[in-house]
Amino acid sequence: MNTLQEKYADRIETTLAKYPDKRSAVMALLYIAQEEYGWVSPEGIQDVAEVCDMDPTQVKSIAGFYTMYSERPKGRFWLQVCTDLPCALKGAEKFHHDLKEYLGVDEGGTSEDGMFTVEHVMCLAACDKAPLLQCNFHNYEHLDMEKMKVLLDQWRAEVNAQVNKS
């Protein structure tokens, strides 16, 4: 039993049940691993390989092909800002720039407290709601820095509350 199997036994079971063979479940399981480790870490690859009965090389290959698996350690909140043309016209570029400056990070970098990673991405399919960002794959729309600061504080508070509890 590896970490993933211990912690997410139920989810792994329901995921595997959706596919005709174990190998097919690899992508869904990689998301679980990413959730657990914050990124697709070598341990995560190993865990998934064991669950799907695959060679770790093949799992790594899949993680490498798709951009929504992160192969570098990430902050707890992975902020992806779309800066494509329609969004840029609505001020996304400036928003992206300001956000980085506010958090004191470079493109793709993680804030010092390990909380936030900022990255620009291609189209998120919500041009009409720009500027927007995706945080851990949930969309937050019609943003500006004021709203953003509120959100950031909120997320920070959530995490601190959790830490204090445990």
Add this chain to the structure above:
Amino acid sequence: MAEQKLVTITIDGKAYQVPAGENLVDAARNHADNQIPVFCYHPKMAPVGMCRMCLVEMGTPERDPNTREIVHDEDGNVKVRWMPKLQTACTQTVSDGMYIRTTTDQVADARNNVLEFLLTSHPLDCPVCDKGGECALQDLTMAHGPGKTRMVFSEKMHLDKIVPLGDLIVLDEERCIQCARCIRFQDEIVGDDVLAFHERGRTLRIITKSDPGFDTYFSGNTTDICPVGALTTVDFRFGARPWEMTSVPSIDPWDAAGSNISLDMRLDRDFGGRAMIKRVMPRQNEWVNEIWISDKVRFGHHFTRAEERICAPLLRNNGNLNEVSWTEALDTVAGVLKAANGDIGLIVGSGASNEDLWALRQVVNGLGSERLGAWPVTHTGGELIAQVGVGKGTNLGKLGKGDVVLIVASDIEEEVPIWRLRIKQAHDRGAAVIVANARKTRMDDFASHTFRYEAGKAAHWLADLKKSAPEAAEAVKSAANLIILTGAEGLTLEGHAALMQAAANLLIETGHVGKPNNGLLSTFPGANGVGQYYLGYTPEQSVAMAAKPPKVLLVAQADMLADDPSVAAWLDKVETIISFSMLPDGITAKFAKVVLPIQSFAERDGTFTNGERRVQRFYTAQGPMGWSLPLWQIANRLGEKLGQGKAKLSAAAVMKEIAASVPAFEGMDYRALSKVEKQYPDVGGASDSYYYSGTACKNTGGLGVVIPTAADKGETVKAGEVKLPAVPKAGKGEFVIIPSTRLYNREAQFKLSTVVHPRVMVPFAEINSADAAKLGITSGDVVQISANGGSVRVRANVNGGAPEGSVVLPRHLTDEPVPMAITVGQVSKV
């Protein structure tokens, strides 16, 4: 085989008859002499159409919509409906009426553009690249590519140039052109998918994240099929340029497969300016090894020029061995032999060639002795191979649906890796592979059915197949073709004899004898285990010598003490021991009165008879080490001293004598053995094929000749009685010890190959988890295993597949020898 259906295809305006269903690239090459350039396509693997190099124009004749008649233009030519875009030839199979154009501007443009695209990021380090001179990308760029680049150097993508994928293979990431041949080889042919692509686009790289990395026994083959210099071996990396080397045909000296190889030689500074092996490459023989060789063959050649080699005759005086001249040494040996009054024994190892076996036998027979022992004494049943061995014309590469391969008591991957590779592919083509062993082996992964029997009871299992495994019995009965492959793992010599008899009986009873792709195979150790039988040597004779030691014993190319520690007891009783040896071993160190230095397979001519009874030639390649001589020549000279006639001048003359005297070798002179015929896929030899199939070399040395079995010749073969042996039973507190074989080991010759060192396992033993729990042992603990009066210390491996109550102990990993045959002993934690 049934006549293949032919279809007509038209290539560049000319019609050709080609077999239906053939791949278009192959068909154009084989029948129209039209070399369609490829990078990712390889004739031994499924096409993927990734590289786009093979683009051609393709069309079908236009038909009248009403009459379905083919439409002709004014000149009476067929009107062809060309597809609007180019098609990848490699993903097409030929069909009747197919039209292809390969010489049009559109095609030339496509080829040019694909090459320009590949070169956008390819480093131009050809002058220091190992592949330079035999590189697909170089050759095709010269033939079809742009003469000038439109790219600026700084636009190139730079990636790591030294990435070890394992201990033996190094990847240069920026040379890779992403054809995936290595990935597909590992997946399709080896069945070990430890390589894969990572990321995409310009940063796409080959990776391995497996543990251990890229360490399969076939990894070297990926460097042959790599169309560029991205994959190189640690052995040959920066070793030589391809055009400096001469290719000398040779034969794999390690196992019963008898893989055809080429020794690529160069006059080398590091070897006193003499011809030295720079690399070992596969040589095509579609019946034997196709175009693959195992890494042991590729990387195990260093012993041929090792400093440790014995370079002059040695004579023991006051307990010390001193160098003497050949004359003195041979005079001494002749004197000893004459004085023995015929009480002479001869034991020859399975690495000695047919010529050696024959010449030595002449000497011993001439002195009135018939005691010809084969070594090692693990496998027997040569007479059954001669009766019902696999039929003439057998090709493991042709087995498929409806056929059955039954593997009993063998860890085939460790014993004869090339057979494992080819049987795995037979399994993929639909053949049923049945694996029976006392423990789990790697072949289980490629088996249709697996069976377990009690340790040592392989013959019991097979002789009573209907009861012990009804499913297997049914499969065997209804098999279109049946090959039974036996090993000797966990068996005594009697056990293997019984297993061979049971296998022969089963083949005879089910009528699977005397036909191609049917019959008996066994994993005889060494390159010439089967040859030993045909020339009159048997392991039983070696065993008999232990019971009644001769006065004088000749030991040739047999490291007896490393194989079986118990022989020391009877060797002590022999008055004089004469050793013919390449390297110092237990016999030369302690027992031999005279040591005569022999040459390795690389320094001389000779023939080996492989497991499928194919007699194959190997040629002189390397300069000789010191004063060493070929074994047959030493025997001949000795014969001359003993007044048995003049020494032969060449190995060919010895073979002629064998052919005239031993019926099995009838007609096999060196000329017949060196005959070649055209093989498909058409491999090697010219630059137009490096891109097609890689750098495996063309066979110019001969395909060999197969000795027919009695069944092949139409003689009646009868089932015999299976003498089931007693099986060692473990008493209280005892364990059954099953000696096993590892491909990479510390045998005297192989341990001199420094590049493979990191891959040789730390001595270990597999222990069942239940037993381990009782003894308080966990994986990695040091345990002492004692049996037959000796003991070894090894690391425990609890995760292996050892059956309860037994320990699997690999041979030749430890310095102290371990038992050769199944036995009982004690296990304790240290």
